[in-house]
Amino acid sequence: MKIRQVSVFLENRKGRLYEVCSLLGENNISIRALNVAESDDFGILRMVLDKPEDAEGLLREHNFTANFTDIVAVEVEDRPGGLAEILRVLSENDVNVEYMYGFVEKNEDKALLVFRFEKPDEAIACLAENKIRIVGRQDIIGL
Amino acid sequence: MIWNEKIECMDPEDLKNLQAERLAETIRYVYDNNKLYRSRMDVAGLSPQDIRRMEDLKKFPFTTKEDLRDSYPFDMFSVPMDQISEIHVSSGTTGNPTVVGYTRADIELWSEVMARVLGCAGARPGDMIQIAYGYGLFTGGLGFHYGAQKMGLAIIPTSSGQTKRQLKIMNDFRPRVIGCTPSYMLYMVDEARELGMDLRNSSWEVGIFGAEPWSNSMRDEIEQIWNLQATDIYGLSEMIGPGVAQECCHKDGLHIFSDVFFPEIIDPLTGKEVLPGEKGELVITTFTKKGIPLLRYRTRDIVSINYEKCACGRTSPRISKIMGRTDDMIIVRGINVFPSQIEHVLLSIEGTQPHYQLIVDRRSGELDELEVQVEVDGKIFSDEIKKLRVLEEKIHREIESVLGVMVKVKLVEPRTIARSEGKATRVIDKRTI
Numbered sequence: 027m028k029i030r031q032v033s034v035f036l037e038n039r040k041g042r043l044y045e046v047c048s049l050l051g052e053n054n055i056s057i058r059a060l061n062v063a064e065s066d067d068f069g070i071l072r073m074v075l076d077k078p079e080d081a082e083g084l085l086r087e088h089n090f091t092a093n094f095t096d097i098v099a100v101e102v103e104d105r106p107g108g109l110a111e112i113l114r115v116l117s118e119n120d121v122n123v124e125y126m127y128g129f130v131e132k133n134e135d136k137a138l139l140v141f142r143f144e145k146p147d148e149a150i151a152c153l154a155e156n157k158i159r160i161v162g163r164q165d166i167i168g169l
Numbered sequence: 170m171i172w173n174e175k176i177e178c179m180d181p182e183d184l185k186n187l188q189a190e191r192l193a194e195t196i197r198y199v200y201d202n203n204k205l206y207r208s209r210m211d212v213a214g215l216s217p218q219d220i221r222r223m224e225d226l227k228k229f230p231f232t233t234k235e236d237l238r239d240s241y242p243f244d245m246f247s248v249p250m251d252q253i254s255e256i257h258v259s260s261g262t263t264g265n266p267t268v269v270g271y272t273r274a275d276i277e278l279w280s281e282v283m284a285r286v287l288g289c290a291g292a293r294p295g296d297m298i299q300i301a302y303g304y305g306l307f308t309g310g311l312g313f314h315y316g317a318q319k320m321g322l323a324i325i326p327t328s329s330g331q332t333k334r335q336l337k338i339m340n341d342f343r344p345r346v347i348g349c350t351p352s353y354m355l356y357m358v359d360e361a362r363e364l365g366m367d368l369r370n371s372s373w374e375v376g377i378f379g380a381e382p383w384s385n386s387m388r389d390e391i392e393q394i395w396n397l398q399a400t401d402i403y404g405l406s407e408m409i410g411p412g413v414a415q416e417c418c419h420k421d422g423l424h425i426f427s428d429v430f431f432p433e434i435i436d437p438l439t440g441k442e443v444l445p446g447e448k449g450e451l452v453i454t455t456f457t458k459k460g461i462p463l464l465r466y467r468t469r470d471i472v473s474i475n476y477e478k479c480a481c482g483r484t485s486p487r488i489s490k491i492m493g494r495t496d497d498m499i500i501v502r503g504i505n506v507f508p509s510q511i512e513h514v515l516l517s518i519e520g521t522q523p524h525y526q527l528i529v530d531r532r533s534g535e536l537d538e539l540e541v542q543v544e545v546d547g548k549i550f551s552d553e554i555k556k557l558r559v560l561e562e563k564i565h566r567e568i569e570s571v572l573g574v575m576v577k578v579k580l581v582e583p584r585t586i587a588r589s590e591g592k593a594t595r596v597i598d599k600r601t602i
Contacts (some may be wrong), residue, residue, distance in 0.1 A: 033552035035545050037381045037582050068545075068580050072552055091550045091583055124553060142552070 027150050027160050028096040030078040031140070034071040035091040046071060049088055054116070055081050058139050058166050059099075061127035064070065071126070074099070074140060074166060096146050099129070099161040100153065101136045112158055119152045121145070172288035172320065176428050177483045181476075184484065188431055189223050191456035197460050202247040206237065206464060208441050213243055216443035226431075226454060231353045231440065232466045234267065237407060240267040245461050250273055253460060258306040259406040260572065262504045269308075270460040276315060278457060282412035282426050283316020289415040289424060289483075290400040291375040296323040299339060299373075301349035302380065302503075304330040308410025309503065311379055313348045316412065318464050322346070329353070329503075332360045343372035350503045351378040351399070354391050356536050369396040377402050379411060381394070382491045384601075388420070389509055397586060401490060409455055414488055419480050422487025429456050432486065433465070434474050436497040450495050451488060459521075469495045493559045499538045499596055504574040508595040511541055514567045521564070524583065531600040540577045541568055 036042045043062070050057060059074040075081050078094065085092040102108045115122060117134055122144040129138035138161060143149035171177050179187070197217040199206040211218065215228060221283040237245055242265075246253065253270040260266050261503035271279065292298065298317050302309030310328055317324045327335055334359060334437055339347070354376060361368055373395060379402035391399045394410075403423050404411035413430050414423035425432050434449040435442055443449040452469045455461075471493040476486045499506050508527055515521045532538045543564060551557055557580060 033550070035580075035582060036548050037580075065554055067557060068557070069559070070554060071468055089583060091547055093550050093552065094278065095545060095552045113354050 027096065027162060028146055029074060029099050029161075029163055029166065031097040031142070032073050032075055032078050032085070033074075033093050033095060034083050034085060036062075036069045036071055038067050038069060041085050043069075043071060046085075046090065049084065050075070050081060050107050053080065053084055055084070058131070059127060059129040059138070061125075061140075063125070072142075074129070076166065092151075095142065097145060098141045098146055098150060098153070100138050101159040101161055102133050102140060104137045109139070112139075112153075115152065115156045115158065116149070121149045121152050128149065170288045170291075170293055172285045173484065177285060177424070178486055179428070179484055181484055187221065187428055188456065189221070191428070192223060192226060192431070192454070192589075193217070193220055195454070195462055195464070197458055199247060199464065200460075203245070204537075205240065205245065207319065210251070223431075225339060226465065227442075228432075229489050231452065234407070234461050234467070234469070237267045238265050242268045242269070246270045246460055247462055255311075257308050257311075257406055257410065259308070260507065260510065267407060269410075271409075272459040274407070275458055275460045278429065279312060279409050279412055280315040280319035281411065282429060283312055283342060284319040285316075285318050286377065286402055286412055286415040286479075287320050287322070287416045289344070289481075290346075290377045290402075291398055291418055292317075292320065293321065293325075296346050296375075297323040297325065297342060297344040298346040298348065299325045299327055299335070299342075299344040301327050301329055301335055301347065301353065307503070308404070308406045309348075312404070312410040312412055313377075333364070336361050336364060336366065337374055339492055340366065346371060346375045346377070347373040347397075348377045348402075350380050350530065351383040351391060352381060352502065352536055354378060354395065354399075354549055355387070355534055358394055359534050368394055371395055371397070372448065372467060373397045377415070377591045379403060381500040384490075403488065405468060405490070407461070407468075408455060409458070413453070417481040417483065421479065422475050422489055424479065424483050424485045425474075425488050427485050429458075430454075431456060432474060432488065434472065437467075437471075445476055446473050446491060467495075469498065471495065497596055499527070499598060501529060501539045501574050504572065506539065506572055506574065510571055511568060514571050515543065517565070517568065518560075518564060521549055521560075526594065528597045529596070529598045529600055537600065538577065539572075539574060540579055541581045544583045545580045546583050 034046055056076040060073045063070045089168050124142040125139045126139055200210055200217045252272050254273045254276055255271045257269050258266045289449050299311055300313045302313055304310030374397050376399045388399045400416040402411050403414040408430055414425040416423050431454040433452040435441055435452050437450040450469055451470045451472045453466050455463050470491045472488040474486055474488050478484050497508050511525055526542045527539040561578055561580055568576050
């Protein structure tokens with residue numbers, strides 16, 4: 027149920043984001059979802075990839091600092107109030123969201139969102155209980 | 170004025186005899202009172218009777234900063250604590266700082282050499298002096314204070330910082346003499362102009378600037394802007410603090426008070442003495458000091474020496490401005506910074522690797538800036554900004570508390586810090602000094 031997210035440390039330097047993306051592209055690794063968090067002088071690039079295992083060695087070989095975290099991808103109704111509905115469930119059950127971002131592509135008329143939870147296992151249980159669909163790794167590769 | 174004409178203008182032959190006499194006394198004193206020196210002399214088979222002429226000094230091994238560090242805090246003191254009157258502390262290469270202790274007689278000696286400094290720079294009894302060197306564990310403020318008391322000046326102990334207040338005091342009290350770091354003197358320029366002050370009409374006529382390396386072009390700039398005589402002072406806390414050497418009005422080298430601080434200039438690699446005029450490391454033996462007398466102390470400062478009599482009448486030899494260091498110490502805003510101190514801090518923070526680099530810069534009219542770049546590796550990297558920010562803040566806080574100087578911490582990607590021949594280049598000094 028959990029998906030591996032790849033995070034990369036980036037200095038605020040011209041062309042750095044491009045270097046990561048082109049490295050992945052050249053090695054036929056596809057980016058399914060992406061988000062950049064930034065501070066004054068550095069940024070963190072977070073990505074959901076179709077082949078995270080391949081990316082690990084590749085990034086290290088090219089001297090990028092990267093790590094892996096478990097995230098949860100959730101299907102959201104693509105209509106007004108779709109996201110609010112999920113956040114209400116999480117809030118009512120005291121599930122903390124560290125951060126979240128959206129997928130590039132859609133699954134039919136559903137939007138896909140990535141959640142980084144403080145406690146992913148508790149969050150998954152809560153979502154399942156409330157009949158919210160969690161997207162697995164296979165679904166993502168198939169997108 | 171020449172504060173102590175008898176000593177400062179002494180006939181060179183008489184000076185040699187005085188030095189030889191004081192050397193013999195010093196050797197006898199350390200043999201009787203200092204554990205480290207006694208054991209070193211015993212090991213080398215030297216007894217105090219073997220020391221008769223200045224040449225005999227070369228039989229002694231050097232004393233290093235490490236010797237002081239290893240004796241932290243008080244093992245290098247040659248008197249019991251009840252005879253110590255004052256203690257000062259400066260940064261060490263790793264972990265422990267260097268601690269120096271002064272007896273009453275040492276404070277009197279410090280006052281004497283600092284009175285000579287003031288006279289050499291152009292101060293006269295009755296002048297008013299603004300002391301904008303830091304008061305506290307740093308020797309700068311109090312060293313000037315004692316010398317000014319001895320000479321009989323009116324002292325304004327402003328200490329460092331609070332620029333607006335410094336300028337207001339200068340403007341309202343009209344002190345003739347100012348002591349501070351040369352970069353602070355330039356830093357005050359902008360603020361003074363903002364306040365609408367006429368800098369060339371400032372009350373300061375004599376400036377005694379030191380605690381950091383500076384160039385003759387910086388001197389020209391200071392003299393031009395402030396319309397004063399800018400002189401260079403040299404000292405280090407291990408010796409006494411400020412008061413080891415000082416420029417006179419001819420500004421052609423710093424007169425080293427060699428009746429108290431006996432200089433040798435050596436090749437730092439071979440330890441052999443170099444010729445007058447040649448560059449080498451300054452090694453000093455202290456005479457008549459009681460708290461921490463030091464034999465052949467390696468200052469790590471690169472200078473040359475000139476034994477010719479100066480036009481001012483002083484016969485004491487002159488050392489050049491500091492031309493460099495034999496170690497990787499840098500001086501930022503008057504504070505000694507050793508890269509190893511940063512390494513120590515990083516190692517003490519869980520998960521961090523000692524991969525770092527120091528960038529020192531001095532923008533025109535600004536104080537020195539020190540940036541510490543720390544490499545982020547897989548162990549400390551997190552996908553959450555806040556965790557990295559907390560780490561950055563922690564490194565920042567701990568480095569500042571260890572160095573005692575403001576720094577900027579920047580997290581950088583691994584291996585972006587240039588390595589040369591497998592060894593990291595720890596310091597990039599962009600200052601034009």
